[in-house]
Amino acid sequence: MTRSVNKAIFPLAGHGTRFLPMTKASPKEMLPLVDKPVVQYVVEEAVASGIQEIIMITGRGKRAIEDHFDISYELEDVLEKKGKYELLEEIRKISYLAEIVYTRQKESLGLGHAVLCGRQFIGDEPFAVALGDEIIDGPEAALAQLVGVYLRLNGPVIGVQRVPPEEVSHYGIAAGKEIGEGLIEIETLVEKPTPEEAPSNLAVIGRYILTPDIFSILEQQKPGVGGEIQLTDALRTLAGQRPVYAYEIRGARYDTGDKLGFLKATVQFGLKNPELGESFRKFLRSLFPGDPETGGR
Ligand code: UTP
Secondary structure, X not given: OOOOOOEEEEEOOOOOHHHOOHHHOOOHXXXXXXXXXXXXXXXXXXXXXXXXXXXXXXXXXXXXXXXXXOOOHHHHHHHHHOOOHHHHHHHHHHHOOOEEEEEEOOOOOOHHHHHHOOHHHHOOOOEEEEOOOEEEEOOOOHHHHHHXXXXXXXXXXXXXXXXXXXXXXXXXXXXXEEEEOOEEEEEEEEEOOOOOOOOOOEEEEEEEEEOOOHHHHHHHOOOOHHHOOOHHHHHHHHHHHOOOEEEEOOOEEEXXXXXXXXXXXXXXHHHHOOOOHHHHHHHHHHOOOOOOOOOOO
């Protein structure tokens, strides 16, 4: 019987070296897109996909994430006394979005190892994995798209998107037999290949629906690229044992753990913001007065 997906692992214990010095003492997942931290968008996506329980795998310097999803009595009291009821409501909602528990990955041994840290919490159920610095802005919540495929095929599903050939070396790359629109049964999975080695341009983008049989593979997994225990390597082993699928997620993706990705997301979310969008658009246009593409429109 196919079981529904109620739980998720959020691996948040990386060092965020691409965003130093900002990430020296603050988590990249707490960077704001307009007024909400990136990780809140990802929690909201999970909730919209039917996830009720989340385990966040954190590490040193990540305490701000726990505080963000906790109740802040003092702040609520201040807002109440000032009559700022709308803000109060918004702040309160954050602490009740989902059941969130935390555990620490004591050493950053890799994404695969971070997922293994969630084993006890997950038990014997299918579960989602979502990277807390990847935002996917689509017609349907990204994890919900994968849950749909999982329920149909009753097997692990990895979210992918096509990337330009010169970018394949930043990602895990999947390839296999096409069995439906945007859907493949995986035959090969390679972590950070060179453009020459890459079997396709389908990049693994930080959203997964997995089954608990991945844990015993992760337990045995030797370090791979970068000396880290890679989830991609364990998924390759799993794909040798049972069908594992890749599904092309619909939506605009922003890697906010990358400086340029973060800037792009900020601009897009700023433009979409109902209160600020129009003024922000005007400001951006004013930066390029002579540009025939944007000027005067
Ligand atoms: P990244 O490859 O983005 O690594 O990890 P990172 O350390 O976060 O960032 P950079 O590349 O140094 O800038 C992918 C995801 O896996 C988590 C990260 O938090 C991120 O969400 N991760 C990685 C862990 O939880 N533990 C690890 O040991 C490694």
